[in-house]
Amino acid sequence: MTTDKPRLCRTFQTAPAAVPRENTAKYLDSGLSATGFEKPDWLVPDIEDGTAPDMKTQALDNIVERLPDAEFVGEVWPRVEWSYEDERFRERGREQIRTLVREVGEFLDGVVVPKVGRLDDVKRAEQVVAEAEREYGYPEGSVGLSVIVESARAVSDLRAIAEWGGDSRLRGLVFGPVDYTAELGGRELDGQQASWDSLLWSLSNESSANDLVALGGPFDRLFGERAGVRFYNGEAYADQIEREAQVGLDGSWSLHPNQTAQANRIHMPSPDELASAIHRIESFDEAKGGGTGAVMVDGQMVDEATYKNFVNTVETVRVIHDAVPEQTTTLYDDSQLDRALSLDP
Amino acid sequence: MTTDKPRLCRTFQTAPAAVPRENTAKYLDSGLSATGFEKPDWLVPDIEDGTAPDMKTQALDNIVERLPDAEFVGEVWPRVEWSYEDERFRERGREQIRTLVREVGEFLDGVVVPKVGRLDDVKRAEQVVAEAEREYGYPEGSVGLSVIVESARAVSDLRAIAEWGGDSRLRGLVFGPVDYTAELGGRELDGQQASWDSLLWSLSNESSANDLVALGGPFDRLFGERAGVRFYNGEAYADQIEREAQVGLDGSWSLHPNQTAQANRIHMPSPDELASAIHRIESFDEAKGGGTGAVMVDGQMVDEATYKNFVNTVETVRVIHDAVPEQTTTLYDDSQLDRALSLDP
Amino acid sequence: MTTDKPRLCRTFQTAPAAVPRENTAKYLDSGLSATGFEKPDWLVPDIEDGTAPDMKTQALDNIVERLPDAEFVGEVWPRVEWSYEDERFRERGREQIRTLVREVGEFLDGVVVPKVGRLDDVKRAEQVVAEAEREYGYPEGSVGLSVIVESARAVSDLRAIAEWGGDSRLRGLVFGPVDYTAELGGRELDGQQASWDSLLWSLSNESSANDLVALGGPFDRLFGERAGVRFYNGEAYADQIEREAQVGLDGSWSLHPNQTAQANRIHMPSPDELASAIHRIESFDEAKGGGTGAVMVDGQMVDEATYKNFVNTVETVRVIHDAVPEQTTTLYDDSQLDRALSLDP
Structure with a gap:
């Protein structure tokens, strides 16, 4: 699964792996069967924040059940739970990673670990993947790791994390603006949030210096409403993605098939x-x-x-x-x- | 005085500790007796740049005399002299810190040390506070330290200073744009100065990663004038503070009760x-x-x-x-x- | 040649050292004989990207022949070939540096080395200069070094390079946006390119912290055209230079006498x-x-x-x-x- 050629990741689409619907895998199925410009380069079945606490087990079951038969041709990177500041989340993440590698290791390109802290914490996450990989008999480095950079500590250690990562199974650095803004205490004023341009630049630079993939964060204002009509917020999302492409991010986060279609196009020469x-x-x-x-x-x-x-x-x-x-x-x-x-x- | 809960510092108001008026403590008295939204969270009696060379002794006397009887309920952080590149200023700062701790140590939350350089210089300042604290019998860590980040060297070492500071008496990192701009040779062109956004982001990130308080710099265009009328420059100041709040700075510098009133409000949820x-x-x-x-x-x-x-x-x-x-x-x-x-x- | 006083470098004008014209030194001669505001503070005879592969030898000959008799009063800094990722370019650069120091060492202020990588690569370039200087009998440090910061690795190591450089023959840090944008994969969208503001800030800060000169990158949209008329793109260039001056860069890159005239003026108090x-x-x-x-x-x-x-x-x-x-x-x-x-x- 690991290759030396540059990884294509214009789109990093998260899909809650279980939702309280008749088909709890509704969004996962939708991602796995997307076609045309709506097909993400990376599909990220989400066991973490997009899935409610009492649906986590179902989320894992859905992934294990769906992956073997899916005809999805992009990469698959489930997001597990983790937290640099809470051992309980790390313990759950460890179990989730072990289950995924054991059950569907051959269908995964890697796992996405959120809320990492300083370099030591990233190495701790890497060890969990390395152990599962070894235990279940996969070649060394075959299960990749991408981390979400969304704590002040991870940003402080970004240079060290990326440099270490260049020689490891680390593949992607993904920005997580929502947690990050909460951690720094950033405020939305007059409808304006910080755009963290310097951080995006730093992410792009360190990724390029160490052959990693750099990805932007989610845009959660999916819909606008004016004069009684609700509509997909396509201008604002495209503006964000264009800004990310200008500074050399390889791809963008998507929460919706429309966003995937836009990000695939924007990260592709016109x-x-x-x-x-x-x-x-x-x-x-x-x-x-x-x-x-x-x-x-x-x-x-x-x-x-x-x-x-x-x-x-x-x-x-x-x-x-x-x-x-x-x-x-x-x-x-x-x-x-x-x-x-x-x-x- | 040291507490573990997050320190509230929406406003860091400097007041010259001595001015050539009948009441040389005019601005100090005004700060100490402010009420309502004009009361700063931190009052910073200024012995440094705001006080003329031949008023420094009077400034120190005013602080020593006023603090014991003041009914000010916020924190008090005098700013002393210092310079990473000039031993004479460090020597004066050392004497000022010793006098303050000896005479009014129990009424201080800490001291503000300006013009620090690389980490070694910050540690040197910390030693001065530690020695005074020990010599005059205060518990270890009871006199805090905040530094003004206004040299290229301090910015270059910001990550190291903050990481070291997380385990020390260091409480706040305050931006000093005027000295900083002079040191970098930044120019004002077409009425536009550099806004040092990347630096503010870095300050906010490193403070959050190490549980420090991050504060913006002064806005010195206090007054505007147009068509013969002079007025308080309230729009421009509010714009600066909002930008600081967006990137997660905890508070802003104030030079005037109006600025304090605005910054207290902007750093408070509407x-x-x-x-x-x-x-x-x-x-x-x-x-x-x-x-x-x-x-x-x-x-x-x-x-x-x-x-x-x-x-x-x-x-x-x-x-x-x-x-x-x-x-x-x-x-x-x-x-x-x-x-x-x-x-x- | 090395002096302790601040180096004046408002303008860093590159001139291809050989072009396929009757006078192959046309642009070099033009730079060396410029007067008034068109005279650059630093003239950079270019053996690298501005000179075609089969003109490199001629370029070196032109420099060797012209410098001894030139009456140019500014500094002269030829740009040689180099690449952190390709030994062949480093070998050519080494030969070019040796030839320049041997033949016209007394007329040079230093050499400009492009496409440097991490600190180790910069040290490798420094060694080449040091050896040539020693071999041909020049005083230690008399031939300066400036590097073009245009790789993600150099930016990642910028702090370390500048700190090391403060005690070495390193004089200038020059931004190279075109290679840099290519390396990060930055895109031009809607006619907008990334402006790399954070990088310029970082360059300015590290240069100031270590007494180096910081210079902006080239602006290659020399000419505009509208409704059939082609004209010098003076507004856009001036806007870029003003932005560079605001953040404290010491000077700007020029590709044309008009650009030199503008940059000399903008980096000079009005x-x-x-x-x-x-x-x-x-x-x-x-x-x-x-x-x-x-x-x-x-x-x-x-x-x-x-x-x-x-x-x-x-x-x-x-x-x-x-x-x-x-x-x-x-x-x-x-x-x-x-x-x-x-x-x-």
């Missing part, structure tokens, strides 16, 4: 972006052949450094095409996609 | 905020009883994480009510306050 | 700024004489801390006047300049 990248790559290659190190294209000075950004764009398209060709063939026209796939920068 | 928190706590408790881990309230998805933010709001109201009941009874109506005080989340 | 600083210094000195520690000037409370900012302004004018008196005498009127030069704060 047709214009791809066209522009191809054009600049070709212009630069031509200029370099003629002895020029930097060339002006449409008013922008393009050199080796700028060039890398355009190459990134093309490579992202390729990675997405490998994973979900139905998305690339939907978004780009055939000739453009062919050109991107055949380019050898 | 009646609407309290009403909304109570409503969401009650809705969530009800949902959890019915087996749901997350519930939509007015378009927002509320789960255990969101819930903590609402509990924070109610707890802040309680802490303020314990300290200054005249403020809570003025701001909230009786039934709302009763509900907040009786809630058991 | 006549109004200088007048205001002189007025506040004089008012404060008068107040302090009268026993007041803080005084209101035009609605602003001025104390020892605020005062330092005004003194900074005057001192910057003096440093610029020492280096390029034709710029100060052009910008300020005689009486204002005399007053600034004679003030003794």
Whole structure:
């Protein structure tokens, strides 16, 4: 399950693993069977905050029952319970991780551990996964770990956690703004919350420095209402995701199929972006052949450094095409996609 | 004087401890006798930058003379002289701290030490307080220390200072933007200064990770003038304080009773905020009883994480009510306050 | 060449050291002979990204040939090749550094090394300079080093690099946003790129804490076009530079004589700024004489801390006047300049 190539995670969609409905796995089933742009790259069956205390056992049962038969082609990363400041949550998390690895270890890409504290606490979580993996006979490193960065202590140790993580089973660093805001005592004033831009930058930087995936936090104002009509809050979510993409986060958190569809698209080069990248790559290659190190294209000075950004764009398209060709063939026209796939920068 | 419960410090009001007026303690007296929303949580008699060089002795005398008889119910934290880069200031600060502890140690909550440098310099300041405390027979840790973070070195070591501080007499980290801007060579252009948002975030995070209080810096454009009329610059100050509250600073610096009144209010949940928190706590408790881990309230998805933010709001109201009941009874109506005080989340 | 006084670097102008023109040194010659506000404080003959692969040897030859006879009065800092992740680039950089020091060591202030990684890589670059300096008989520390901070690893180690650098031949930390954005995977969306404000703050802080020079990155949208007319993009560049000056960067990157002229001016106090600083210094000195520690000037409370900012302004004018008196005498009127030069704060 562990691979060396960059992990595609434009979307990290949590789904409560049990809800008080006739089908308690309603949201889990919905995530596992999503198609097109609504299919998340990572599906995160949630045993933690999205599931009520007396549904935790059912949540675990649902995951164990559903995964073996699911035809979901993305990655699956259940979120278990944990807390750097409360041993009871860690004990429950330990049992949940053991059950998941024992019962459905081969269908998991890893587990998501929330509310981690300083580096020592992250290492403690890693040990739990390592022990379960060993005990149930999986190859070392085959069950990944992603953590939710949502305590002041984890942020304080972010650099150390990421550096340690680069040589471990750690795969993803995910921001958890709601707990984080509570811990810092951040306030919403005039309808404005802190956007924690510096933290997102730090998350993006440390992930890049250590080959980890960096993911944004949930946007919980799912719906707006005005003059009596309730509607999906699509503008505000897209604004948040665009901001995350600008600073280089690999993907975003989704709570809803609409959010998944938007985040998949925003974390994917637009047709214009791809066209522009191809054009600049070709212009630069031509200029370099003629002895020029930097060339002006449409008013922008393009050199080796700028060039890398355009190459990134093309490579992202390729990675997405490998994973979900139905998305690339939907978004780009055939000739453009062919050109991107055949380019050898 | 040292307590384990969270320290309330919505307002850190500095008052020059001596000015060239008939009553040299005019501003000190004014701070010590303030009432209602103009009473700061922390009063900071200033022997440092707010007091002229030839008034320093008088400033110390005024504090020693006034504190024993003052009926001020908040905390008192004189600011002494210090400098990481100039031994003469450290020597003066040492004498000022010794005098304060010797003469009025029982009336102090701690001392504020400005212009600290790297961790070593902060430890040096701590030693001065520890020695005075021991020499004059006060229990260990009874005289607190807060430092003003206003040098590039202190910011560079902020994480280390806060982590060390969590196990020491250190109580507060206060931002000093004016010296800081001078040290970095920051410029005001088109009437815009750097707002040092990343630093405020870092201050808030490290304080939360180590149970310290984080405080914003002074806003010195006290007055505006337009078309011949001079007026208190209340909008701009409130904007700054709101920004500080959003990122979770515990309180703000005040240079004037008007600023104190505004900062006390802004760092206190508004009646609407309290009403909304109570409503969401009650809705969530009800949902959890019915087996749901997350519930939509007015378009927002509320789960255990969101819930903590609402509990924070109610707890802040309680802490303020314990300290200054005249403020809570003025701001909230009786039934709302009763509900907040009786809630058991 | 090494001096203890603050290094003036308002402008860091790169010039491709060889281009496929009749005069391959066209841009190098242009930089070396610039006058007035178009003269950069640091000229950076570029052997790296601005020069095409098959022109590298010519680029080195051009520098070696031009420097001895140039009458350029600013500092000269060639940029060589390097890469923390590719030994071939480091090997080329090593040869370029050796050639430069051997042939024109006495005409260089230092070399600029791009794409450095963690502290170990920066030390590796430093060793190359140290060895060349020793081998060719230059005094220890006479050939400076500046590095371009453009990898996630360098940013992760920024604090350590700067602290180590404070006791080494390191002089400048220069931001490289284009490579950096590529490495983090940052995206341009709706024409908006990440502005990396937190990183600029961090660069400014660490430089100030360790007596280094901090410089902003290039702005490559040199030209705009609208309704068929192509024009120099002067507003957008000035906006970026002003933002850099606000957070205390010492200077900015320039790719064009127009950019140099703007950056030299923006990183220089305006006549109004200088007048205001002189007025506040004089008012404060008068107040302090009268026993007041803080005084209101035009609605602003001025104390020892605020005062330092005004003194900074005057001192910057003096440093610029020492280096390029034709710029100060052009910008300020005689009486204002005399007053600034004679003030003794």
